[in-house]
Amino acid sequence: MRTLSSLLPYVRRHAWAIVFGILFVFLANSLALTVPIIIGQTVNLIEEGRIHPDNLFHLAFLAVCVAGVAACFRFLMRRVIIDISREVEYEFRNDFFRKLQSLDPSFFDARNTGDLMSRATNDTDALRMLMGPGVMYTANTIFSLPIALTAMLWLDWRLTLVCMAPMLVLTPLVRYFGTRTHRMSRLQQDSFGELTTTVQENLAGIRVVKAYRQEDFELRKFLERNDDYIDKSLELARLQAMFFPSIRLLVGFGFTVLLLYGGHRIIQGHLEVGTLLSFLLLFGMIVWPLIAAGWVINLIQRGIASLERINAILESVPSVTEPEDGAAVVVEAGPPSIELRSLTFQYEGTLWPQLKDIDLHAPPGKTVGIVGPVGAGKSTLVNLLSRFYPVPRGMIFFGGKDINDWPLSELRRRISFVFQETFLFSDTIGWNIRFGSADNTPQDLVEEAAEIAQVHSDIGDLPRNYSTVLGERGVNLSGGQRQRVAIARALMRQADILVLDDTLSAVDTHTEEAILGELRRIMERKTTFLISHRLSTVATADEILVLDEGRIIQRGTHNELNAQPGWYSEMYSRQLSERAIEDYDEEGFAEDPAT
Numbered sequence: 244m245r246t247l248s249s250l251l252p253y254v255r256r257h258a259w260a261i262v263f264g265i266l267f268v269f270l271a272n273s274l275a276l277t278v279p280i281i282i283g284q285t286v287n288l289i290e291e292g293r294i295h296p297d298n299l300f301h302l303a304f305l306a307v308c309v310a311g312v313a314a315c316f317r318f319l320m321r322r323v324i325i326d327i328s329r330e331v332e333y334e335f336r337n338d339f340f341r342k343l344q345s346l347d348p349s350f351f352d353a354r355n356t357g358d359l360m361s362r363a364t365n366d367t368d369a370l371r372m373l374m375g376p377g378v379m380y381t382a383n384t385i386f387s388l389p390i391a392l393t394a395m396l397w398l399d400w401r402l403t404l405v406c407m408a409p410m411l412v413l414t415p416l417v418r419y420f421g422t423r424t425h426r427m428s429r430l431q432q433d434s435f436g437e438l439t440t441t442v443q444e445n446l447a448g449i450r451v452v453k454a455y456r457q458e459d460f461e462l463r464k465f466l467e468r469n470d471d472y473i474d475k476s477l478e479l480a481r482l483q484a485m486f487f488p489s490i491r492l493l494v495g496f497g498f499t500v501l502l503l504y505g506g507h508r509i510i511q512g513h514l515e516v517g518t519l520l521s522f523l524l525l526f527g528m529i530v531w532p533l534i535a536a537g538w539v540i541n542l543i544q545r546g547i548a549s550l551e552r553i554n555a556i557l558e559s560v561p562s563v564t565e566p567e568d569g570a571a572v573v574v575e576a577g578p579p580s581i582e583l584r585s586l587t588f589q590y591e592g593t594l595w596p597q598l599k600d601i602d603l604h605a606p607p608g609k610t611v612g613i614v615g616p617v618g619a620g621k622s623t624l625v626n627l628l629s630r631f632y633p634v635p636r637g638m639i640f641f642g643g644k645d646i647n648d649w650p651l652s653e654l655r656r657r658i659s660f661v662f663q664e665t666f667l668f669s670d671t672i673g674w675n676i677r678f679g680s681a682d683n684t685p686q687d688l689v690e691e692a693a694e695i696a697q698v699h700s701d702i703g704d705l706p707r708n709y710s711t712v713l714g715e716r717g718v719n720l721s722g723g724q725r726q727r728v729a730i731a732r733a734l735m736r737q738a739d740i741l742v743l744d745d746t747l748s749a750v751d752t753h754t755e756e757a758i759l760g761e762l763r764r765i766m767e768r769k770t771t772f773l774i775s776h777r778l779s780t781v782a783t784a785d786e787i788l789v790l791d792e793g794r795i796i797q798r799g800t801h802n803e804l805n806a807q808p809g810w811y812s813e814m815y816s817r818q819l820s821e822r823a824i825e826d827y828d829e830e831g832f833a834e835d836p837a838t
């Protein structure tokens with residue numbers, strides 16, 4: 244019931260249409276059910292020889308007119324109710340996507356895309372079936388059964404009781420199938436979610452699969468999941484296949500009993516042929532609502548199962564929220580100073596903190612380099628600046644104010660991020676660079692950003708330059724080019740704070756130097772956080788933090804750190820010798836006389 248109550252706001256929005264839809268169901272059924280009575284009474288009159296040919300024509304005409312009007316109402320009933328179901332599906336899908344947009348990264352860390360996709364598609368579809376055919380056929384059964392039964396009781400109550408007797412088995416039968424169908428359809432939908440996840444991950448990670456030669460393994464995994472899905476689907480189909488014939492069998496019994504007992508009563512002179520005909524026709528008309536009752540139970544069970552899955556997402560609460568009403572501070576324009584005070588942070592569900600006692604003061608214009616081994620907490624640190632995860636109070640201050648008190652959109656507007664993993668949308672390059680900036684941003688600014696990011700000339704080589712449409716995930720650009728497009732996108736936003744999270748890893752050292760050379764001009768006006776595993780990238784930073792297991796183990800300028808023994812100087816000399824070999828590879832071997 245609680246699950247269904249979540250439909251109330253949607254139902255309320257379409258209340259009038261629903262009332263009309265149900266009224267049309269009622270009118271269509273009441274009219275349609277009078278036709279058998281007209282026909283039956285006409286036959287009785289013919290049998291008794293009490294009818295004039297003109298009257299026969301009038302009665303036939305009346306039956307056709309009534310059936311015609313009933314058909315019109317049936318058309319209106321379908322139009323109205325099916326339209327509502329489509330609109331509710333549309334609204335649910337919008338709300339679902341809106342909710343996804345409002346949730347923060349920690350929500351997505353714990354869920355897989357395929358499952359979310361299946362909720363957005365498969366489950367909203369099941370919901371539509373619940374709101375459309377589900378409501379329509381329920382109303383149909385609710386109205387037509389009592390009307391038909393009343394008419395049948397009025398015609399001959401004995402005959403009614405006799406032909407309805409086999410129908411008593413119907414309720415337990417429907418309940419038995421309903422419960423099993425509910426359970427089975429839930430399992431089937433979960434299985435479909437897993438199948439979608441496999442496909443989605445394989446499409447997204449196709450290069451990894453190929454590089455590690457895991458095609459067979461992934462194919463086997465897919466086949467297993469597809470087998471599981473087909474097993475569940477077949478079991479569901481088997482249940483349904485058993486269900487419908489069982490109902491038809493019951494109906495068949497009803498007809499047989501009706502013919503035997505009705506015939507008997509006619510022979511005894513207690514019943515007229517026309518009345519039995521009305522009976523047979525009426526009984527024939529309630530067969531479908533009875534069968535539909537079973538089908539509708541399936542639809543409703545399925546719809547409720549899907550609604551539960553959709554609600555699980557719609558009811559998720561973002562862990563990062565706007566400051567409470569009135570608590571948001573008024574922030575000053577211009578670059579804020581950034582201060583971290585003993586920042587300690589732990590991801591939900593982990594055993595120990597990923598950041599411990601981090602102190603930092605970064606006035607506007609300062610460049611902070613962050614280095615350290617993999618898993619040291621570098622990305623975590625910069626992610627917290629944008630509040631991608633809940634930040635404990637009293638630990639991060641922008642412009643002297645706790646970032647929890649900053650309006651979230653204002654905070655994020657101030658920060659431009661270039662992530663380690665570049666994501667480009669399947670749109671034009673120009674659109675990708677403009678992403679997040681005003682729509683009317685002049686083309687010169689786009690090109691200027693691309694020039695600083697050293698990707699302008701690469702774009703010039705593409706068939707339609709900035710209007711070149713990128714394939715899914717930007718596959719027609721190299722990794723380095725994609726990273727540079729992402730840098731251009733970040734520069735376009737003209738934010739006060741720039742975060743480059745190991746962004747230059749996919750470009751060669753010479754391009755990196757060119758980018759940094761250009762960026763330096765811009766960085767003078769911004770507070771910049773540069774994460775890199777290449778120490779040369781951060782060498783000119785005003786302060787470098789060396790993180791290890793979430794703690795700052797060294798800090799200072801490049802010269803200071805290089806002059807003291809420790810992780811930094813060791814790593815720097817190792818990277819210097821690697822660079823020397825790289826340079827020799829590039830320049831020396833090309834002219835190697837031995838080759």
Ligand code: ADP
Nearest residue numbers: 352590593597616617618619620621622623624
């Ligand atoms: P770095 O950027 O230095 O490589 P990260 O900041 O990505 O390191 O990760 C620091 C630690 O936090 C690692 O132990 C990592 O496993 C853990 N971690 C990163 N992201 C999450 C997350 N979303 N949930 C739980 N633990 C995480």
